[in-house]
Amino acid sequence: MDTMETAEISEISTIQKLENLLLVAVPRDMTDSDVLSLRRQVLQKARRYHSHWVLLDFSRVDICDSFFGRFIQSTARMADLMGANVIVSGLQDMVVETMVELGMTLSNIQAVLDLDEALALSRKSQTDSASISQQESDEQEKEASPADSQLERSTSIDMPLETRSEV
């Protein structure tokens, strides 16, 4: 597969919008120019869709090199400048082991297990920000919360888009 074809495919399926998330399925075996091209596209699309989150998914990547680390860091910084948060997901076990050995811990970037988690995270932050404003308005009506008899669960984990009211 030469670079031309790769570019075409990445146009179609590599970058996708999902809610306020921009999903980037990072392909394996990218060349230098592939990387630059991908990064540019990501930033372009993030601006176009006003994405709050950019998810770099590495499920297809099984080799980690220093290149890899720089790509993530630079994309994160650039996206950050544009007001978007970068999350990484799908890092394979072997890749994680290598990264940790090389000291490449990406300490300033949030990591999640997979797409589900990333989605949950983005939705939670949405409802959190909603409930924070709600809370401020609820400040006047303070109620004591009786002890419930069941296990309470955070709805943001397993139920989509539902606002939760603080009790």
Place this chain on the structure above:
Amino acid sequence: MTEKTKEQLVNELAEARDRIAELETSEAELKQKEQELRRLGLAIEQTAEGVATADLEGNIQFTNEAWAAMHGYTVEEILGQHLSMFHTEEQLKNEVTPFNEQTLAKGQNKGELGHVRKDGTTFPTRMTVTVVKDDAGNPLGLMATARDITEQVERQAALRESEQRFRGLYESSPLGIILNDYETGDYQEANDAFLEMVGYTLDELNQLSYWDLTPEKYSDQEDAQIRSMEESGHYGPYEKEYIHKDGTVFPVVLNGVVTTDNKGRKLIWSTVEDISERKRAEEERERLQQEVIEAQKQALQELSTPIIPIMDRIIVMPLVGSVDTMRARDIMRRLLAGIREHRAKVVILDITGVPIVDSGVADHLNKTVQAARLKGARTIVTGISDAVAETIVDLGIDWSGIETLSDLQTGLVVALNSLNVKLSKA
């Protein structure tokens, strides 16, 4: 009476004197001859060789002490008898008659003949029989010398038996046995076992160059073996390989000793053992051993690093035992797999069972925590004893990035909190 003249008397006197002188000379010569004969007689009498003389018909004229003693007789007992008294009927028929024919034909004969003693026992002799002739060539009689060669014969038999025994060993040995010239390396002898081992005949072997049979990579070792022989006269056990005529290479072990033949030429005797089977068995054993060790290691690891999912999205990994680099790698691997499998968001890593926490272990734990984070999981380390806490601080280990709690219970509560789960009494 005719009166002799004075002249005649003088002549007669002169003649008489001449005659006396002649007689005296003859006498002296006779005396000398007598002495010679006497000496000869003594020599014959005293020699250890048996000597006997007989007439042409075989009637004994003389035997010396040695001859008589050899046969268990005294000289008196023998005189007047026939030479055939010293042989059995069988000996006479089978050995003596043909021997005598030769003697008479050639004038002298040598050979081995069986004799019999007075007591009936037989013994082998080496005999020389000569037909004694006068100056004219007329046969006068027979002279025989004999030596009891019982000892020699026995020795020869023993030697032959020994030779047979060793030849048997040599030929039927499962080990290859070879004899090489020390200087040239040529094969002097090679038993069947060896020839079969290498697939060549003896001639073919001597046509080969040294490295046709031994792989060249052994050249240094070969030199070492030669040195050993120079120093101690032997070499081995020496493990190397041979190349069979068909090209296959097989392992062998050699042992050798330097020897000289009766001409003083240096030779080397070597035994060659084909150890293909042994090596195969060894390799098999080692492989099995490795397998067992691996299996045990695996079992041990599995035993000591379980992952316990205690609640939805929360896993506990209790570590038991010391943590070295290899184990740390394994722990990390298991943890990452566990996070993936259980989709864990919180990992409680309990180190109550880890006896020693030094900077190495701390470093391993650090890496594990970072790795877990990259998989989207938060790690809480619990079970830090007071001793461990002291060590960590004293060693100046930086664990500021790691969440630590004293025990599992507290860790669980914190984990639940982070998932927004509250436990309450029913």
